[in-house]
Amino acid sequence: MAEDIEAEVLVLGLGAVGAAVAYQLDRRGRDFIGIERQPAAGHAFGSSHGETRITREAVGEGLDYIPLVKRSHEIWAELETPARTLRHEVGVLYLSCGEAGAARHGATDFITATRKAAKVAGVDLVRMDASALRTAYPRFEVTDDTVGYLEPRAGYVRPEACIAAQLEAIAAPDGKLRYGETVLDLDEAAGGVRVQTDLSTYRARQVVVAMGAWIPGLVGDPFSREVEVLRQVQHWFLADPQGPWAAGGGPAFLWFHGPGPNDVFYGFGTTPGGRAGVKVATEQYALSGAPDDTDWAVSQAESQAMFDTHVRGRLVGVTAERVDAAACLYTWNGRADAAGHKGRFLIGPHREIPGVTVVSACSGHGFKHSAGLGDAIVRQMLGEAPLPGCDLSVFRPDA
Ligand SMILES: Cc1cc2nc3c(=O)[nH]c(=O)nc-3n(C[C@H](O)[C@H](O)[C@H](O)COP(=O)(O)OP(=O)(O)OC[C@H]3O[C@@H](n4cnc5c(N)ncnc54)[C@H](O)[C@@H]3O)c2cc1C
Known part of the structure; x- marks a missing residue:
């Protein structure tokens, strides 16, 4: 033997x-x-997988994560070369109706939790009302009660x-x-x-x-x-070449457009060397299963539902034409601390x-x-x- x-x-x-x-x-x-x-x-x-992951030091999921993300940023910086950028500081824009963002990752008031974390992390957030948002970011069609907080030194990493x-x-x-x-x-x-x-x-x-x-x-x-294993989906939609998303770039965004736990999505402009299209995703917590039973294919109907529920009327010039989609897994711990x-x-x-x-x-x-x-x-x-x-x-x- x-x-x-x-x-x-x-x-x-x-x-x-x-x-x-x-x-x-x-x-x-x-x-x-x-x-x-x-x-x-x-x-x-x-x-x-999926080309992009949001990174932010104002960690609304809990203050005890802050040293981890800060250390990650140091490590990725030490691994970057002129030919390989790992972290893109395009900013992250948190959008919500009024001041209290809806539930996310267990925080019932994610925007307030994010603002608190920003103070602890030593990060400045820039507050913007609807009028400032429309001027700075014509790519987002915001309602009059929308409030934005920009974390300028946040952005995304390439997983x-x-x-x-x-x-x-x-x-x-x-x-x-x-x-x-x-x-x-x-x-x-x-x-x-x-x-x-x-x-x-x-x-x-x-x-x-x-x-x-x-x-x-x-x-x-x-x-x-x-823990439960939850199937999630990332979608890429084509942007109008004459529209405000055509130039790509940031910020990445996290948008609470209503008070319910499902009234949230996030996304990224096109990334250098990445898929053509604006990437968006939301989160689902209802359906769990064994990882080996995952359906990795994403139907057109799933992407259409994503577009209709979240993208339409919010991302200016992003079309319903799907460029790509990819399923991905959360290993979700549903117990509250x-x-x-x-x-x-x-x-x-x-x-x-x-x-x-x-x-x-x-x-x-x-x-x-x-x-x-x-x-x-x-x-x-x-x-x-x-x-x-x-x-x-x-x-x-x-x-
Ligand atoms: C759609 C989506 C969006 C996300 N967005 C963000 C975000 O914006 N920001 C953020 O910070 N995080 C985000 N996350 C979370 C983040 O991506 C995960 O926390 C992270 O990727 C988990 O890494 P992991 O090493 O635990 O799992 P994985 O990267 O999946 O690694 C597990 C590895 O184990 C291997 N493996 C499994 N079984 C075996 C076996 N029997 N023998 C040998 N190898 C095995 C697998 O093949 C795999 O390579 C997102 C996740 C998803 C799914």
Whole structure:
């Protein structure tokens, strides 16, 4: 029988979180192996594809995320080259009817939560009334009661490029990064953890499970009890070449156009080298399912409904002609914390197997934190000083 392949650390899944953990281990010269079931990184069958992810330091989802996003911004800056921009500071515009934005990611009043977070993060938000918005941004058809807050130094990151940049920075990756290999099981073993894949058996002192929507199926409770997998859709619509979206660029926007939880959508102007078209998306929380049963195809009817419900009458000159669409997965934690926030990350040890850290960082807002989270996780795992201001224990699920 073949011997177990040994490493100090195994990283299971090389999406946003796994790539960040692997990069941080490599920077410290540690012995690790990363295992990814898809044939290459930056694929379209998880939670990290679609060209753009909003990033903002005024984190309305909770103040404890601020050190993570700030650290992510530092890490992405260190990986940028003249030929590769990872973060685009085009600004993020928060639009709402009146001052209180509707519910989002568990915050019942997302705009107020964002303003509070801006103060803590040391970020200036620029307030604009409807008239100022119409002058500055003719691409948005706003109602008279619309209020906007611009976070000028926010914007978007390119998720596939961020993942690739971290993995490509790993020295001598052959052998360390294994693609097209599926993790099947975890077990306690002498001196650590045994991991069974469809190709090999591994043994390591520590394991990080970063398998996104597939985490609940591998590790069981409390993660499987706390998280649901929700299919989401990103749509790209053609903009009138004579209209205000034709020039591309920012800001990215997050628009609460009514008081209900479904009266919200977000989007981005066309991006350099990206798909032709304005990207928009909303969020759905009603339908959950097993990740392997996901319907990755997006029907024309889904895109038409998105256009009719959110885009029509709001984005000037954006047509109903669909350029593309892509399904994507949220790993959603629906339980509210003490402050009433839902959508919290779940990060903690495996209930039964010592040496295993499980990192579920999705719920629709995790990408911006992922690089910083990689650093924070590795610091914790290696017994280093924690990332300043960051306490990962706040994300620990109930046992
Ligand atoms: C539509 C959409 C929009 C979003 N918008 C934003 C946004 O604007 N801003 C923001 O900050 N965040 C946003 N997010 C959230 C963010 O993208 C996620 O938090 C983040 O991508 C999650 O990364 P992950 O590493 O947990 O999962 P993934 O990136 O999916 O990585 C998990 C990896 O594990 C692999 N894997 C699974 N099972 C196995 C197995 N058995 N063996 C080996 N490998 C396996 C998968 O193939 C995958 O590569 C959005 C998410 C979606 C879906």
